[in-house]
Amino acid sequence: MKAFKLLISPRFAGFKNDITRSKGNRKIKILTLSIAGILLWLILFFLFYRMLIYFSSQELIGDILAKQLLAMVLLMLFSILIFSNIITALSNLYLSHDLELCHSSPATLIELFLSRSFYTVVDSSWMPLVFGLPVLIAYGFVYHAGLNYYLSLFNVFAPLIIIGASLGIMVVMILVRFLPAQRAGNIVMFLSLFLIIMLYLLFRFLRPERLVNPDAFIGVAQYLAALKTPDSPYLPSHWATSLLWANLIKDQTSQIFNHLLLWSTTFAMVIIDIWLAEYIYFEGFSRSVEAKRRSYPGKNILDKVVSAVTKPLAPDANSIIAKEIRTFFRDNTQWSQLLFLAALMAVYLYNFSVLPLEKSPIKSIYLQNALSFLNIGMAGFVISALSVRFVFPAVSSEGKAFWIILSSPLSLRRFLWCKYFAYLIPMLIVAEILIIYSNYLLKVTPFMMVLSSITIFFMVFGIVALGVGLGAVYPNFQHENIAKIATGFGGFIYMVASSVFIAIIVMLEAGPVYAILSAHFKGETVSLLQWVWIGSSFIVVILLNIFTVKKPMSLGLKAITDYEG
Amino acid sequence: MIKFENLTKIYHGLRAVDNINLMVPQGTVFGLIGPNGAGKTTTIKMMVGVLRPTMGNIFINGMEISREPTKIKKIIGFIPDRPFLYEKLSGLEFLKFKAGLYGVSRNGIDARISNLLDIFELSDWENELIESYSHGMKQRLIIAAAIMHDPKVIVVDEPMVGLDPKGAKLVKKIFVDRAGKGATVFMSTHTLSLAQEICERIAIVNNGRILACGTYEDLKRQAGTEESLESIFLKLTGGDEACEGI
Numbered sequence: 001m002k003a004f005k006l007l008i009s010p011r012f013a014g015f016k017n018d019i020t021r022s023k024g025n026r027k028i029k030i031l032t033l034s035i036a037g038i039l040l041w042l043i044l045f046f047l048f049y050r051m052l053i054y055f056s057s058q059e060l061i062g063d064i065l066a067k068q069l070l071a072m073v074l075l076m077l078f079s080i081l082i083f084s085n086i087i088t089a090l091s092n093l094y095l096s097h098d099l100e101l102c103h104s105s106p107a108t109l110i111e112l113f114l115s116r117s118f119y120t121v122v123d124s125s126w127m128p129l130v131f132g133l134p135v136l137i138a139y140g141f142v143y144h145a146g147l148n149y150y151l152s153l154f155n156v157f158a159p160l161i162i163i164g165a166s167l168g169i170m171v172v173m174i175l176v177r178f179l180p181a182q183r184a185g186n187i188v189m190f191l192s193l194f195l196i197i198m199l200y201l202l203f204r205f206l207r208p209e210r211l212v213n214p215d216a217f218i219g220v221a222q223y224l225a226a227l228k229t230p231d232s233p234y235l236p237s238h239w240a241t242s243l244l245w246a247n248l249i250k251d252q253t254s255q256i257f258n259h260l261l262l263w264s265t266t267f268a269m270v271i272i273d274i275w276l277a278e279y280i281y282f283e284g285f286s287r288s289v290e291a292k293r294r295s296y297p298g299k300n301i302l303d304k305v306v307s308a309v310t311k312p313l314a315p316d317a318n319s320i321i322a323k324e325i326r327t328f329f330r331d332n333t334q335w336s337q338l339l340f341l342a343a344l345m346a347v348y349l350y351n352f353s354v355l356p357l358e359k360s361p362i363k364s365i366y367l368q369n370a371l372s373f374l375n376i377g378m379a380g381f382v383i384s385a386l387s388v389r390f391v392f393p394a395v396s397s398e399g400k401a402f403w404i405i406l407s408s409p410l411s412l413r414r415f416l417w418c419k420y421f422a423y424l425i426p427m428l429i430v431a432e433i434l435i436i437y438s439n440y441l442l443k444v445t446p447f448m449m450v451l452s453s454i455t456i457f458f459m460v461f462g463i464v465a466l467g468v469g470l471g472a473v474y475p476n477f478q479h480e481n482i483a484k485i486a487t488g489f490g491g492f493i494y495m496v497a498s499s500v501f502i503a504i505i506v507m508l509e510a511g512p513v514y515a516i517l518s519a520h521f522k523g524e525t526v527s528l529l530q531w532v533w534i535g536s537s538f539i540v541v542i543l544l545n546i547f548t549v550k551k552p553m554s555l556g557l558k559a560i561t562d563y564e565g
Numbered sequence: 566m567i568k569f570e571n572l573t574k575i576y577h578g579l580r581a582v583d584n585i586n587l588m589v590p591q592g593t594v595f596g597l598i599g600p601n602g603a604g605k606t607t608t609i610k611m612m613v614g615v616l617r618p619t620m621g622n623i624f625i626n627g628m629e630i631s632r633e634p635t636k637i638k639k640i641i642g643f644i645p646d647r648p649f650l651y652e653k654l655s656g657l658e659f660l661k662f663k664a665g666l667y668g669v670s671r672n673g674i675d676a677r678i679s680n681l682l683d684i685f686e687l688s689d690w691e692n693e694l695i696e697s698y699s700h701g702m703k704q705r706l707i708i709a710a711a712i713m714h715d716p717k718v719i720v721v722d723e724p725m726v727g728l729d730p731k732g733a734k735l736v737k738k739i740f741v742d743r744a745g746k747g748a749t750v751f752m753s754t755h756t757l758s759l760a761q762e763i764c765e766r767i768a769i770v771n772n773g774r775i776l777a778c779g780t781y782e783d784l785k786r787q788a789g790t791e792e793s794l795e796s797i798f799l800k801l802t803g804g805d806e807a808c809e810g811i
Contacts, residue, residue, distance in 0.1 A: 319665030330653040400649035
């Protein structure tokens with residue numbers, strides 16, 4: 001096992017160097033991300049704590065709800081573990097750049113396989129630890145659990161993580177046995193994305209908010225039926241739920257059977273994986289190294305789209321924007337995220353369609369307009385969420401080929417503005433669809449319809465400029481996966497800046513809009529002083545928009561001008 | 566013509582390029598040779614506008630890079646040592662992209678691209694994505710893209726990396742032919758035989774400084790030896806001592 005230890009040592013050494021040798025900005029980044037992580041952890045903890053306290057106050061159904069929620073959380077964690085392991089296993093076992101070096105070393109195939117499986121487990125296990133632990137600790141607090149419960153968390157997490165990883169690795173090895181690793185990767189990514197979106201849509205369309213309102217159901221039987229989660233006694237998450245629940249409610253029944261089920265499955269899965277690896281791992285790896293011609297479907301359609309979009313542009317802008325469109329639609333990690341966009345928009349609009357406006361004690365005409373106003377802010381946040389994924393990585397997407405731009409006669413200013421306009425137009429279209437359709441569902445007054453359409457229109461100019469500009473301030477040209485750029489420190493800063501920008505705009509407009517609407521509904525006229533105030537607020541909004549377009553772009557330009565690799 | 570005046574680049578306190586003064590006449594194939602970390606790539610990156618000098622100036626065809634970067638970049642064809650490209654474009658699309666970027670007239674561009682693809686034996690692959698190209702094919706594509714706009718100055722960092730003998734021969738011919746037509750070729754290389762074969766003038770650099778510069782005959786005189794370029798190089802850069810320990 002000496003080779004195994006050596007093969008996993010670079011990961012530890014790299015991690016250690018990252019921590020100990022980080023300087024200035026990097027240290028600040030690590031600190032900020034750690035604080036954000038702790039905050040997220042605390043938010044999750046308090047959210048579940050409050051929810052469980054609420055459940056425990058409900059006689060009869062409180063414990064049923066809490067147990068069902070626990071089963072749901074563990075099932076979800078287990079499913080996410082399998083999916084994330086499939087993706088990381090593909091990369092660690094077949095696609096990583098250092099694999100050729102490792103395979104050419106005198107380490108045995110099994111040592112190599114185990115070291116890469118270890119990487120896979122480490123890469124995937126942070127998620128249940130980050131998102132699962134606060135939930136389970138909240139359970140412990142609410143149920144006043146003893147030490148046994150907290151010790152049993154290890155007993156649950158360790159086997160769940162290893163079983164999830166083993167299943168993920170197994171699926172990948174079998175897939176790559178029949179398909180080239182790259183193509184298998186695309187299929188897996190697409191399927192997992194599709195499944196996650198389906199789960200998300202299903203969860204939303206089931207309207208889980210009704211569960212806390214039993215009055216909405218006709219009978220007890222119907223309510224209890226709605227509470228049922230998809231579960232099976234053959235699932236490891238089911239054994240884990242039984243084990244944890246017994247510890248929570250201090251049930252004296254022996255849980256040895258569930259223990260044995262969890263750990264024996266864990267060992268069995270590891271043995272099966274090793275056995276499978278002996279037969280099919282190297283063959284799959286060897287196939288993944290072979291060069292393949294990579295043609296692309298839909299070339300004619302894409303060519304027509306590119307030609308139509310770029311025709312009126314100057315040759316240099318035409319080149320940049322054509323390249324941007326082509327690379328976007330040929331990169332599966334990029335275009336597949338459009339599915340997320342569609343799901344996000346569908347749920348956003350669905351939420352408006354199921355708003356029980358008629359049940360509100362406030363007059364619905366007021367509520368509709370107030371919601372429409374809030375909708376400006378919420379739509380802004382949706383656009384920011386999309387931008388952090390698509391616009392913020394725009395400069396980094398040049399990757400290691402950025403030398404082509406730097407050494408070309410295209411000025412960096414023009415390059416940055418080309419990027420800006422390439423993303424501005426689609427974002428404007430998305431924003432206007434969101435705001436106009438949601439306002440239509442809310443049946444708002446024409447005044448609010450016009451105001452929110454115009455506000456969001458100009459807000460998008462700022463949101464996109466923040467994305468392109470801050471993306472240039474925090475570039476990552478060495479990335480291997482463009483989707484990860486949004487999750488870094490720069491993406492975090494962008495989300496904060498963008499949220500502040502949206503919040504200020506909404507606050508600046510809130511007072512004037514209230515004055516106009518209330519005068520309208522009361523049949524009064526707006527006074528001259530109020531008009532001055534309204535005018536000043538809108539002028540400040542315009543100035544803020546201009547500032548938010550200019551400042552990030554100039555900061556971004558300075559950053560890439562000074563960029564030295 | 567290329568001229569360096571007190572060219573200096575300091576990275577985190579380290580002088581990667583240290584006060585270099587150099588003149589390369591028009592129509593010359595010029596070679597910059599030196600051990601790893603000598604400052605060759607840094608010098609080249611400053612010439613093509615990828616890095617900014619800490620001190621000193623670079624003049625290309627009478628224009629100063631810090632004052633007129635766009636005009637200078639328009640007349641330079643740059644071939645880097647590592648072929649990082651837009652992997653999701655096809656070879657043909659990449660050449661069209663570069664043509665647009667360098668403002669090459671659309672008249673006759675298709676014929677020009679087709680000709681270059683033929684010369685570099687990439688015609689069969691023109692519609693394949695670059696991600697499926699081998700290292701050598703990517704290098705050939707970069708060279709085709711670099712000469713597409715008929716540059717007056719060709720700047721090359723390690724031209725032969727990844728090329729097969731046929732490709733290497735083609736590239737040597739292109740450089741010599743271009744220089745014969747008045748273009749200046751500035752290349753950095755580790756391949757001393759290549760420098761000896763095609764460079765009219767050579768500079769040997771180490772630790773960011775020029776140790777010797779001139780024709781092969783000049784270098785022999787400066788090193789005080791009648792031996793090969795390899796011996797001159799090892800003598801000036803101290804590489805001989807390293808070999809003794811083996």
